Amino acid sequence: MILNLTTIHELFDQFTRMVEGHVQQTNWEQRLTIPSHIGKGYVTRTRIRPGMEIMITDITFKEDMKLQLQESCQLFELSYCVSGEMNHEWNGKRSLTDSKTGNVTFLEDVRVYEEKKAGIRNQLLEIRFTPDELLYYAGDLTEKQKMETWLRHYRGNIDRYPDTPAIQRCISDMIHCTHLGSMKRLYMESKALEFIALFGESDEYGSVGGSMTLRHDDIAKLQQTRELVQHHYEKPLSIRELAKRVGMNEYKLKKGFRELFGMTIFELVRQKKMEKALLYIEAAQLNIGEIAASVGYSNASNFTTAFRKQYGCNPSEYVKQINQLVVERNRLLNGLN
Known part of the structure; x- marks a missing residue:
């Protein structure tokens, strides 16, 4: 099934039509209940404003859910997988998302193949927005240029970002929000902005354009990583597995690898x-x-x-x-x- 998305808000609507589910709706929030022949669970979409929305998915599929998403719009997305297993493939690249994994995505005019495994509870939170929504917060031209550089770092990729206790708490607060009506909308918007800020903090936004200081043992671990990648390229190891094998955190592994070898692990x-x-x-x-x-x-x-x-x-x-x-x-x- 191919979903052609010309705006960031079309994913929920087209998925709803595809599964022919039941939707409960308010002015700014929709809740899709999945038909029993598809599986069990729901998707909630909270529209914060044009160009920004939050989606919370909690579904167990009866069969593997395979989608082709044609992203014809600029999409910047921060997601967090509480539980489940998802595979993505785009432009010759692959990404595996499993439990306790956060991804940052910046795509435009890209077809993404997505597969969610059956029989597994897929719990996912996504903050979907256009780059302009982020650039709105730039205080001046210098800050805007800094943000644009930050965004370009992720263009065309689905990358894992560093997980932190603060991000986990923020995700939990959003999923278990008990507010109703306008207070819920205000609360979810504030938490979405907090999530973006926490992501920027964990991603060392303040050092955009700078380089990472690599110690001698870091370089040795990164060289070991390259050997592992070259040996296992036919069945690539995940970033998590590579980090575990060489004893380095995932963020430092990805950024250090790019700086030392001039390419990403995927490349x-x-x-x-x-x-x-x-x-x-x-x-x-x-x-x-x-x-x-x-x-x-x-x-x-x-x-x-x-x-x-x-x-x-x-x-x-x-x-x-x-x-x-x-x-x-x-x-x-x-x-x-």
Whole structure:
């Protein structure tokens, strides 16, 4: 099922139509009850104002829920998974979200493949807003430019952010809010802004543009991380697993890796997969779909996008170049004979 989202507010509405659920509605809040054949649970959407909303999901699906989300609008999202398991795939990248995981997302004109596992209670809180909603709080031009730099750091990605006790308390307060009516709306808005501020604090917003000081043992751990990534690129280890294996917190691992090696862990995984794909193209008689599957891409278009980013052309164009070189080489050999 494909959901085409031209504004941040369309996700709830289109999902409601897709599952044909029952909605209870006030002027600014809607609660969708999931039909029994889909599963058990609900989704609540609180519209704070145009360009900003909060969604709280608590659903146990009977079957895996697979969606394709075409984000045709600018979306900046902070989410927190209390429980559950979700997989995302976009532009040749992958992300696994499980319990006690927070993600920051900044996408525009991107198709995201999302899968939520059946039989597991999926509890998720999402604060969805446009970048302009954040830039509204910039006090002057300098602060606005700083915020824009901060946003660009996440463009095109779904990244994990550092989890803190303060963020966990804020999430719990929002999920278990007991206020009603206008007081609930005010409370949820204040908590959403608190969440954004706590995220900025944990993400070291005040040091945007600065570099991280890496000690000798940090560098050794990051080099160990690169070796693990290169060894396991066909079945990539999660950031959480990598951090656990090398003994480094997830935030420092991600930021330190980017600073030391000039690329993210996801970009290194993609690079290794594309190197293998190149070998398949040059040495094996496989079609593009087979090559995509052989390097771990369930979707050929995502593979094509990743290949083009790595080599500057589509796989089919590269195959034509290879075939042309073979023809020219044979012609030259025949001429010599």
